[in-house]
Amino acid sequence: MKYLIYFIVIAAFIDTFSQLPIMSPFAMTFNPSPAFAGMIVGMYSFSNMIGNILAGYWIDKSGAKRVLVSGLTLTGIILVLYTFAESPLHLISVRFFHGLFGGFLVPAAFTIISNIGNSEKQGRKMAVSGAAVGCSAIIGPAFGAVIASNYTINWVFLIIAATMISSAVLAFRFLPAGTLKNVKKENSxxxxxxxxxxxxxxxxxxxxxxxxxxxxxxxxxxxxxxxxxxxxxxxxxxxxxxxxxxxxxxxxxxxxxxxxxxxxxxxxxxxxxxxxxxxxxxxxxxxxxxxxxxxxxxxxxxxxxxxxxxxxxxxxxxxxxxxxxxxxxxxxxxxxxxxxxxxxxxxxxxxxxxxxxxxxxxxxxxxxxxxxxxxxxxxxxxxxxx
Structure with missing residues (x-):
């Protein structure tokens, strides 16, 4: 189970890091103004902050597994929508929802990691989680650049979308639901x-x-x-x-x-x-x-x-x-x-x-x-x- 959640952490961060070398060139293919192109690139981080905060409330109300599975599924769907974008306005809308739903993933994953295993070894658990993030930081940009240069940028989005939806299925099937059923409703x-x-x-x-x-x-x-x-x-x-x-x-x-x-x-x-x-x-x-x-x-x-x-x-x-x-x-x-x-x-x-x-x-x-x-x-x- 712990290996599955570390895999999901890698997938979530690869989604973020793979955008670094491709998003600016992709945005410019729609011929936006320089200012609007900057807004397109930055929209993901802006809505990601909103998603992080919303996820926090939802996790404590309904459990981290539900938030993680929903976030993976919705992020996978939104990634597919990149391939249908036809204007700068379409693209910035997709970026907003990509960041919003992507913001559900990391808080939910790290909540699950902190809740499993020995509570006296939080430091080592977070170190291994950090290694997963580090792997994503190395793999993600290279993956995005290589796939985009050898095929098209759309394939980057489609491959990561498939990874997200597959991860959602695995998380739904194998991750435990947690213990929030014992928490009083008002605490949420x-x-x-x-x-x-x-x-x-x-x-x-x-x-x-x-x-x-x-x-x-x-x-x-x-x-x-x-x-x-x-x-x-x-x-x-x-x-x-x-x-x-x-x-x-x-x-x-x-x-x-x-x-x-x-x-x-x-x-x-x-x-x-x-x-x-x-x-x-x-x-x-x-x-x-x-x-x-x-x-x-x-x-x-x-x-x-x-x-x-x-x-x-x-x-x-x-x-x-x-x-x-x-x-x-x-x-x-x-x-x-x-x-x-x-x-x-x-x-x-x-x-x-x-x-x-x-x-x-x-x-x-x-x-x-x-x-x-x-x-x-x-x-x-x-x-x-x-």
């Missing part, structure tokens, strides 16, 4: 605001935003840096794969025991610190070899941060609130990606200054959170095991 209407007031959950949300702000910065600025240094453009993808491979190795090797050995909020702060340092070093990198070292360091920080922030959610929620907690968490994830690339693009900064701005935001966040944890550690930790 609890608000999200109390979750934001929980110090550990708020820290996790801030960690998620910081991680994906850095990720959005990297995705926006790294190709510009490669171009400025007159390095072959293909190395942009190879460098991004380097950080992903580094993270996957840490997730899967026996070293992943550290995720349950140390306090999750401490490994979260360590990961943020390492990513900040990696961005500072990357801002002054002038050779390809040094950039590879920076990406290995970045991948190490990512590997420490991603499982820790997920484990904080799992450890500081109950089954009746975990869906909303993960929904809100991945909404911050999406917001960070959008903010990282959009803010720096608006500022029009060079790659070196952009990396320094992102690093400064991360390091200031680390300092603030460290001071807070140090002052209030006894009160915070008594609210749940960490």
């Amino acid at each position: 209407h609890e608000k999200m605001l109390p979750l934001l007031k929980n110090p550990m959950l708020a820290a996790s949300y801030l960690g998620a935003f910081s991680l994906m702000f850095a990720q959005g910065t990297l995705a926006y600025l790294l190709p510009l840096q490669v171009e400025a240094l007159q390095i072959d453009a293909m190395y942009s993808g190879i460098l991004l794969s380097t950080f992903g491979i580094t993270a996957i190795l840490i997730f899967l090797l026996p070293i992943n025991k550290i995720f349950d050995k140390y306090k999750h909020h401490n490994s979260m702060l360590t990961g943020m610190l390492i990513i900040g340092i990696a961005l500072i070093l990357l801002s002054s990198a002038s050779s390809l070899g040094f950039m590879f070292l920076c990406m290995v360091l970045y991948g190490t920080g990512f590997a420490l941060l991603f499982p820790s922030i997920n484990a904080l959610i799992a450890n500081h929620t109950t089954e009746k609130t975990r869906g909303k907690a993960f929904g809100l968490f991945y909404a911050f994830f999406s917001l960070g990606v959008v903010a990282g690339s959009a803010i720096l693009g608006f500022l029009g900064v060079t790659f070196d200054r952009g990396f320094l701005i992102a690093a400064a935001i991360l390091l200031l966040t680390v300092c603030g959170m460290s001071i807070y944890f140090k002052k209030r550690s006894p009160q915070i930790l008594k609210s749940g095991s960490d």
Whole structure:
């Protein structure tokens, strides 16, 4: 069962990552204005945040399995509709619903992962989940680019649609329904605001935003840096794969025991610190070899941060609130990606200054959170095991 849910995580993120190399060119085939083309590309992330939040409420009301199966089915249907789009307005409508229904998948999948198996090993479970995400980050862009170049873009959508619908059938057949039948109905209407007031959950949300702000910065600025240094453009993808491979190795090797050995909020702060340092070093990198070292360091920080922030959610929620907690968490994830690339693009900064701005935001966040944890550690930790 756990392998099936990890497969579904891979499928969900491949759906997202496979769009990266193809969506902008696909949007331009409809001859939209440059501004409207940007809206088409960004619409997925916008509606994905809405889907994440709606999924959180639905998971706690009806169970993660139902949300996951529905999300997989609806996403598969919407992917087919890409092949029927005939105008920019059609395409942006499909993008909206693709992001909306796609937003159901990850909160539901991670809620199921956190609910199965040993609750004392949330860190290692989230590390393996992180490896699944890392595999998607490596496979997805290559899959989208290869299929689109050798066949047509429509085949990318159709293949992923078939994968989604097949996953929905497998999830419906093999995943357990869960234990929400024992939860009182009124609990499903609890608000999200109390979750934001929980110090550990708020820290996790801030960690998620910081991680994906850095990720959005990297995705926006790294190709510009490669171009400025007159390095072959293909190395942009190879460098991004380097950080992903580094993270996957840490997730899967026996070293992943550290995720349950140390306090999750401490490994979260360590990961943020390492990513900040990696961005500072990357801002002054002038050779390809040094950039590879920076990406290995970045991948190490990512590997420490991603499982820790997920484990904080799992450890500081109950089954009746975990869906909303993960929904809100991945909404911050999406917001960070959008903010990282959009803010720096608006500022029009060079790659070196952009990396320094992102690093400064991360390091200031680390300092603030460290001071807070140090002052209030006894009160915070008594609210749940960490």
